[in-house]
Amino acid sequence: MTPLVRVRNLHYSYDNGTQALRGVDFELYPGESVALLGANGSGKTTFVLHLNGLLTGQGDVEVAGLPVNATHLQQIRRKVGMVFQDADEQLFMPTVLEDVAYGPANLGLPPEEAVHRALHALEAVGLKHLEKRAPYQLSAGEKRRAAIAGVLAMAPEILVLDEPTTYLDPPAQRELIRLLAALPQAKIIVTHDASFALAAAHRAVFFQQGIIAAAGPVPEILHRFRWTVTQHSE
């Protein structure tokens, strides 16, 4: 099977000299959900920012067979839907509907079609009744779902979620797991949350100091790296 995402020997250093990625190899296949685990600063977020060209390092990154470079950036960004850690940073338009329609409008769709897509995406995440609300009037869980709707409205092939459980209480986390399970896209989920990774992903990769230290089934990786609260306190 051809991978949707293929990364080879990816290196990246920030302007201050911090070497965030030191040769990452990664593949994502259609329909798969992969959890990216690892300590703070291990390179997970830096890695996913390369998948739609927000950061550019050394190495090969391909999405759906297209190399991630300036020539293919618009096509790549249609295919990779990025949900950022802080939903407030993603919801910048005056109303929920306008925010969700922002992506489709940028794709050059006529306003009627952009609104139609936005309403459909809001329905998929259960927020259609809040379309006229301003983003600051939403709860943390609603903001997260609105941010996902904004990405779904662009009909991406891959969903990338950076720390999606941040600020969410357990019921909102359960709701998010249900929502993600219902979405057909391949998913990359950056998380520290072991139980969320278990519930939402088929496979896990573990980042350590800018490299992928191990990959495999989620329970195995969690056990190997003692990635649960109880094991850490032993």
Add this chain to the structure above:
Amino acid sequence: MHHVVLERWSRGASALHRLDARAKLIALFALLVALSLTPPAGLLRAAAFLLAVVLSGLVCARLPLTQLLLRAAVVLPFSASVALVSWFAGDPSRAISLLLKSYLSASLVLLVVATTPMPDLLTGLKRLGLPAVLTLVIQFVYRYLFVISEQAQHMRLASAARLGAGGFRISAGAVAVLFARSLARAEHIHWAMLARCGVSTPRPLLARPFGPPDVLFTVCAVAAAAALAILSRP
């Protein structure tokens, strides 16, 4: 916070709230021009008329009279400093005119802002031809005012929890931290825009029709402004 109160007021359901933002903006502009053209000799008549407009607007919109009229007084310290110069320069009528005009202008602006949700106001400004970059700046400032003020409140609480007494050094430090965080947030917002194929300014969505009540209101307001400009001449 003032903007939270205004936000609450603007979500009313009165006839004035339901009017198209463009109608209210045109009316506001016409009345402000008429007021600015009023000579000192006819100012009392004009002021009485505009005060009646503001009061009837407040009653119609079911807004708290005293609170709104007090909030409009926020401009007085600024205009009073200029009025004092005129007063001491031997032109007390100009000083009084300046104070009255600034207070009435602020009341009119506040009436429009308190009866129009910010998203509608921005759409109205866009539809009336205000450059997109300006509406974008207003939109972002308003959107992130909530986020930054929330962050500032958290920092104040964190300081108080450790018996922080405030003072110039602490406040200056807090402002510096807020500035740095805002800068980082701005970069993340830019990423979020790019990730959804963002362009320099968002494309407009469907426009709300400018209905007969909006036309009637605009015509009446412009006629009233014209009458005010003519009748206030000595």
